[in-house]
Amino acid sequence: MSEYDEVPDALGVVLAHDRGTLPFTLIHGEALVACASWALGQSGVTPVDGSADWASIRDAAEPFALHDSLCPMTPAGFIASCVRRAVDDDVVVVGVRPVTDTVKVVRAGLVGETVDRAGLLALASPVVLPARVVVGLETPPGEDLSALVSRLVADHAVEFVEAPPEARRVASPDDVRLLELLTAPD
Helix, strand or coil: CCCCCCCCCCEEEEECCCCCCHHHCEECCEEHHHHHHHHHHHCCCEECCCCCCHHHHHHHCCCEEEEECCCCCCCHHHHHHHHHHHHHHCCEEEEEEECCCCCEEEECCEEEEECCHHHCEEEEEEEEECHHHHHHCCCCCCCCHHHHHHHHHHHCCEEEEECCHHHCCCCCHHHHHHHHHHCCCC
16 A cells, blocks of 8 residues: 555556666665666556556556656655546646756757757656556557657647656766765755
């Protein structure tokens, strides 16, 4: 039983395939993939193995959460709130972070104007599919969340929800060290 008992029944998976060895890097003494799995389970989502039969998942007709092992410190409460929102609003919910880097346009090898960051988002985790979307997907959603979100935006209502800072995506061991400092207990 999770502390988020108001979370509707939902299935979910932690994505670790095609992410190299980074999911097995330690943060606070645990592998990133273990931290992500713990958060998914604590959120009230029932974890399924990544090799689970997609037809069985579709037949369950429950919301489905995809949680990236490269967002290992995403709080369970945030995952739970995304599942509730997907069910309550019948929309795909995507965790995102604001872009804080300066982004420039490059044309013909020349650096041009600065892109307004207000219109940019960095994909975080989770991506939650409401049951209606799960039932309609003939094939598994896959491991590439960017490609999945791009496909879903074309055919479904998608809500981008700002994830907390500790839900940031890591791309290197240096990012893991930074996230470890950010999430260190007081």
